[in-house]
Amino acid sequence: MLNEPVGVLVVGAGASGAAFAWSIADIGTSVLCLDQGPWMRQQDYPTNGLDWESRGMAEFSTSPNVRRLPADYPVNEQDSEISPLMFNAVGGSTILWAAHFPRLTPGDFRSKTEDGVGEDWPIDYETLEPYFSLNDRMMGVSGLSGDPAYPYHEPPLPPLPLGKTGNALAAGFEKLGWHWWPSDSAILSREYEGRAACINLGPCLTGCAQGAKASTDITYWPAAQRKGVQLRTGCRVREITVRADGMADGVLYYDAEGQLQEQKAEIMVLACNGIGTPRLLLNSKSRQHPDGLANSSGLVGKNLMFHPYTMVTGIFEQPLSGHGPVGCSLWSHEFYRTDRTRGFVRGYSFEAVRGFGPAQTAMWGMVHGLVPWGEDHHRSFARLYDHTATLLGITEDLAEETNTVTLDPVLTDANGIPAPKVTYRLSDNSRKMLAHAGERATEALKAAGAVQTVAMPLLREAGWHLMGTARMGRDPRTSVVNERGQAHDVKNLFIVDGSIFVSAGGVNPTSTIQALALYVADSMKTNLATLFDNA
Amino acid sequence: MTDSPAALNDLAFMDALLNLLIPPNASGSLPGAGTLGLSPGVATGLQADPLLGPMVGAGLQAIREAALAQHSEGLSGMSPEAGKRLVEAQNSANPFIMIGLLRYVYPAYYQHPQVLRGIGAPARPPFPEGFDVEATDAGLLEKLQARAVTLASPPTLLPDRRSP
Numbered sequence: 001m002l003n004e005p006v007g008v009l010v011v012g013a014g015a016s017g018a019a020f021a022w023s024i025a026d027i028g029t030s031v032l033c034l035d036q037g038p039w040m041r042q043q044d045y046p047t048n049g050l051d052w053e054s055r056g057m058a059e060f061s062t063s064p065n066v067r068r069l070p071a072d073y074p075v076n077e078q079d080s081e082i083s084p085l086m087f088n089a090v091g092g093s094t095i096l097w098a099a100h101f102p103r104l105t106p107g108d109f110r111s112k113t114e115d116g117v118g119e120d121w122p123i124d125y126e127t128l129e130p131y132f133s134l135n136d137r138m139m140g141v142s143g144l145s146g147d148p149a150y151p152y153h154e155p156p157l158p159p160l161p162l163g164k165t166g167n168a169l170a171a172g173f174e175k176l177g178w179h180w181w182p183s184d185s186a187i188l189s190r191e192y193e194g195r196a197a198c199i200n201l202g203p204c205l206t207g208c209a210q211g212a213k214a215s216t217d218i219t220y221w222p223a224a225q226r227k228g229v230q231l232r233t234g235c236r237v238r239e240i241t242v243r244a245d246g247m248a249d250g251v252l253y254y255d256a257e258g259q260l261q262e263q264k265a266e267i268m269v270l271a272c273n274g275i276g277t278p279r280l281l282l283n284s285k286s287r288q289h290p291d292g293l294a295n296s297s298g299l300v301g302k303n304l305m306f307h308p309y310t311m312v313t314g315i316f317e318q319p320l321s322g323h324g325p326v327g328c329s330l331w332s333h334e335f336y337r338t339d340r341t342r343g344f345v346r347g348y349s350f351e352a353v354r355g356f357g358p359a360q361t362a363m364w365g366m367v368h369g370l371v372p373w374g375e376d377h378h379r380s381f382a383r384l385y386d387h388t389a390t391l392l393g394i395t396e397d398l399a400e401e402t403n404t405v406t407l408d409p410v411l412t413d414a415n416g417i418p419a420p421k422v423t424y425r426l427s428d429n430s431r432k433m434l435a436h437a438g439e440r441a442t443e444a445l446k447a448a449g450a451v452q453t454v455a456m457p458l459l460r461e462a463g464w465h466l467m468g469t470a471r472m473g474r475d476p477r478t479s480v481v482n483e484r485g486q487a488h489d490v491k492n493l494f495i496v497d498g499s500i501f502v503s504a505g506g507v508n509p510t511s512t513i514q515a516l517a518l519y520v521a522d523s524m525k526t527n528l529a530t531l532f533d534n535a
Numbered sequence: 536m537t538d539s540p541a542a543l544n545d546l547a548f549m550d551a552l553l554n555l556l557i558p559p560n561a562s563g564s565l566p567g568a569g570t571l572g573l574s575p576g577v578a579t580g581l582q583a584d585p586l587l588g589p590m591v592g593a594g595l596q597a598i599r600e601a602a603l604a605q606h607s608e609g610l611s612g613m614s615p616e617a618g619k620r621l622v623e624a625q626n627s628a629n630p631f632i633m634i635g636l637l638r639y640v641y642p643a644y645y646q647h648p649q650v651l652r653g654i655g656a657p658a659r660p661p662f663p664e665g666f667d668v669e670a671t672d673a674g675l676l677e678k679l680q681a682r683a684v685t686l687a688s689p690p691t692l693l694p695d696r697r698s699p
Contacts, residue, residue, distance in 0.1 A: 047661040050651075054642040106690075144676075146683025148691040162675075163668040170675050181679065182671065199665025209662035323666035358645035358656060366637055373556040373637060374619065378565055385654060 006030040006230075009251065009265030011237050011280065013037075014092015015510050016497040016517040017271030018216035018224060019135060023521035024269075025227035027528060032263070034235040034253055037071035037089035040217060045207035053359035056206040062096050063461065064088065071234075073413035073420075075275065077463075080424035082306045084275055084463040090233060091217035092273070093464070097510065098204050098327025099186040099213045100351055101141055103132050104512045105150060105336065108396075108505035115338045115345045118399055121502045122474050122483035123519070125151065131515035131522070136184075138223070139214040139514070140192045143184035149333035157189045160198065165320045165354045165389045166329035172448025178334040183351070184511070185328035186214035200324045203357065213325070235261070238417050239284040240268060240493070246288035247532075248493045254415045267524075267531075269494045271517065274304065274466025277499040278405040279420040281470065294470070294487035299480050301406055301469050303399040305504040308426055309462040310393040310434045311353075312441035313364070314450025319386045322355015327392075329354060335440060336506055344432040346396040348506040350441060353390035361385045368454050391444060392459075393437025395430055396506040399468050426458070434458055465509050470499035484527070485520035491532045496520050542595035543581060549574035551611040552598070555618050556637065557644055565653040573643040580639040587635040594632030598625045 007029025010017045014035075021033050046052035046060055057066075062085040064072035071088040087096045106125035111118040129151070136155055143155030159182040162170060166182075173180035187204070188197045198212035211218055221231065234256030241262075243249045250264035270277045278301035284293040292300055332350040339347075356364055361384050365371025371380045408421040426434075434457055442453045473479025476488035481500050487493040496517040498509055505512075524531060542548060554569030581588045601621055602610040610618050626633045644650055648658035657664075684690055 045662075049660050050646050050648065050658075051642075052660060053646060057642065144679065144683075146680070146685065148682055148684050150684075150690055152684050152686045152688070152690075159671070161668045162671040167669065167672045167675065170672070174675065174678065199663075200668045201661040201665050203661065210665070321667075321669060324668040358651065358654060359642040362641035362645055363638070366634065366641065371641075373633060375558060377557050378560040382654070 003261060003263045005250070005264035005266075006032040007265065008032070008267045008269060009034070009263060010269045010271055011251065012092065012271035012273070012276065012497065013090045013216070013221065013231060014271060014273065015094050015216055016513050017092070017269070018220035019138070019514045020269060020271060020496045020517040020521045021229045022138070022220045022224035022227065023518050024524060025224060025229050027525055031229045032265070033229060033231045034237060034251070034263070035090055035231065035233050036073075036236040037087075038233050039090045040095055040207060042207070042209045042211055045209040047201045047203055047206065047209045052203060052206060053357050056203060060096065060206040062087065062205065062464070070414065073417070074411055076408045076411050076419060076421040080422040080463075081426050081458070081460065082308065082424055082463040083461050084422055084466060085461070086273055086275070086466070089217070090221060090231065091215040094215040094510065095207050095217070096205050097464070099325065100327045100331070100508050101139070101143075101184040101186045101511045102331060102349065102507035103150065103184075103515070104505040104507060104509070105333075107337065108503055111346060111503045117345050118503045119473065119478070122472060128512070128515045128519055129153070131518040132511060134518055135511065135514045139186045139219050140188050140195060141184055141186050142189035144182045147181040149179060149181065149336065155184055157192060159183075160185050160187060160189050160325060160328055162329050163321060163324045163354060165322050165324070166352055168316065168320060168448045169352050169389055169391070169444070170330055172444050172446075173332060175447040176444060178332055178444065180330050180332045183328045183331050185325060186510075187325050187328055188212045198325060202323050202326055202354070204325050204327060236413070236415055236417065237280060238415065240280065240293055242286050242288055242293070242490070246490065248293070248490050258415065267492050267494065269496060270499075271497045274469045274498040275405050275420050275422065277495055277497055278469040279407065282407050283418060289489070294480055294489045294493055296489050297477055297480060299401075299471065299478070301404050302401045303468040303471055304403040304405055304422065304424060304466070305397040305399055305468040305501065306424065306463045307394045307397060307465045307504060307506070307508075308430045308434055309459040310395070310438045310441065311390060311456040311459050312393075312438055312445060313388050313390040313454045314445030314448065315384060315452040315454070316387050316389065316450055318449070320355055320389055322386055322389065324354050326354050327351060335436070342432070342436055344429045344436065346398065346429075346433070346506065348393050348395040348433055348437045350437070350444070351392045351394055351508075353392060355386055355388055358385060361388070370454070389445065389448070389450070391441040393434065393441055394506055394508065395433040395437060397504045398427060398429055399471070399503065400427060405469050465498065465504070467498040467501035467504050467509060470495050471502050472500040473502065484523040485516070494520060494524070542599040543578035543592055545599060546574050547611040548599050548602070548609055549578065551609075551618065552595070552622065553577070553640060555615065555622055556640055558615070566649055568640055568644045571644065571647050571649065573640065573647070576643050577636070577639045581636070587638060591632055591635040594625065594629055595636070598622060601625065
């Protein structure tokens with residue numbers, strides 16, 4: 001079925017697609033967004049019920065391979081040391097994220113210049129700064145201005161309380177003389193723009209029933225729809241179609257009833273995340289683009305970057321009342337910059353995590369042999385419950401062409417579209433960095449008063465951050481999109497998600513992903529008259 | 536060989552097994568897992584789990600059959616000590632059976648209102664009441680404010696290296 005053509009067609013209604021759609025609506029043309037997932041309802045989130053922890057391991061799992069919901073597509077992760085995570089709905093992975101909201105630092109945009117590794121970005125922090133700030137206002141960010149790890153910026157809301165957990169950890173960092181700062185968090189410390197303040201439900205990773213945690217279904221999308229943007233849910237895009245001259249002219253997608261639909265558009269924008277976007281490009285082979293769309297460089301799907309995580313949990317004698325937004329209390333950039341005496345280049349940040357729920361405490365204790373079954377169960381559980389605090393070391397992954405998203409030759413989604421296959425190996429640099437981060441996290445937890453620490457050297461289930469698979473650059477031979485997010489090969493095709501990251505930094509990427517999306521939209525608005533020159 | 540669901544559907548067996556895994560505590564404030572009616576939910580979860588279900592189901596069936604070989608009433612008729620010895624013997628042969636089972640038992644147990652009250656947690660969902668969280672330590676905030684950069688000052692931890 002052929003639908004009414006639109007001016008701008010955005011694929012993906014998550015962090016970047018929502019921000020982009022909201023901004024590009026200013027040009028006055030018709031804007032349509034397709035998403036394979038549904039709208040979520042706050043009353044359906046697990047924290048409405050006693051079984052919130054069980055549901056967080058099942059239909060609200062962060063892994064599509066565990067959830068296996070109708071909106072999900074499978075990901076072959078057998079050849080990956082890290083499991084990719086994502087959520088497919090209006091709001092995308094912001095539905096289930098922690099909302100820890102650091103920006104990339106200025107130095108992250110020039111790792112080659114600073115340290116001789118990776119590539120420099122074709123844009124810098126200063127270029128993105130207005131978009132960071134705009135995005136902070138749109139999402140509703142709480143934080144404390146003045147962090148010496150960053151250029152000065154003012155979050156629109158005061159920081160979230162650290163709680164006993166954060167206060168204890170901060171005291172540990174103070175004792176060691178290490179940098180720490182309250183996190184910028186996309187969670188409301190006060191009522192803001194019609195949204196209620198955080199009431200410390202805790203498990204942000206299963207959706208926020210309060211609506212205090214920013215997810216783009218409740219931040220950007222209402223504003224975008226007021227501007228006239230259309231959003232069509234339950235639509236899974238099979239491929240991008242092209243004209244005889246190789247320019248994109250729309251998509252073929254399956255609607256919620258499984259019917260194949262055709263949607264024409266003048267401008268195509270991909271916001272499907274660092275796995276979904278290369279998957280779609282590789283699935284869009286044509287006579288004009290036999291290796292997949294926008295892939296003359298051969299780099300679509302290559303240079304996949306995660307953030308390899310290490311996790312160290314401290315057990316404390318005193319109760320820590322570990323409620324509050326689970327991933328948002330404080331961060332540290334003490335080991336963010338390269339110090340070659342450590343044996344690796346680049347660095348990592350720490351993110352403090354508040355306490356586990358009762359079921360998670362028991363499960364975590366079981367995995368680490370600390371909560372046995374049998375007579376000693378209750379004593380062992382009581383020693384852990386409400387007595388743990390965790391530090392995550394988020395390490396910078398360096399881009400490598402051998403870490404890839406390709407099309408699985410066998411596996412498909414429910415519509416028969418080839419599924420992505422992730423091939424990923426940790427580099428020696430990452431392994432050394434993880435080891436260093438684990439040792440330093442242990443040191444910090446002990447300084448904070450932990451009587452025992454338990455380390456997970458590499459978190460496998462932590463592939464939240466999907467970056468680099470259609471990277472940005474000025475040279476069409478070594479990048480997929482230019483400095484404005486525009487595909488070198490297909491001038492009316494833009495990419496605005498984490499795929500276009502050149503380097504990963506050592507912090508959560510969503511703030512930067514959204515700032516990039518706003519920047520690309522603004523750049524399009526500014527250059528509309530000459531957008532397709534040299535096409 | 537008997538089909539694996541036989542053990543999962545044998546409520547007396549499952550209740551007895553769950554009571555071995557999480558027995559009541561000494562004071563009685565925390566009940567045994569087998570007395571809370573969790574077995575059907577645990578069985579349902581395992582039967583729907585394509586990865587753990589078959590392995591755990593087969594392992595539990597072996598435990599059930601071994602128990603029946605020792606006592607006409609099976610595990611529910613055995614003393615806790617004898618039951619524990621039997622389960623431990625099976626567990627030492629394949630510890631993943633118990634890990635797989637506990638993947639469903641622990642969440643079920645620690646979401647039960649009686650258990651939540653017993654561990655000192657409120658027996659209610661997080662929403663809509665939420666929880667109180669201690670404010671940020673004022674002394675810590677003072678230290679941060681002393682280190683804070685201002686609009687006019689460059690970041691100190693990550694200086695802009697392009698600056699002269």
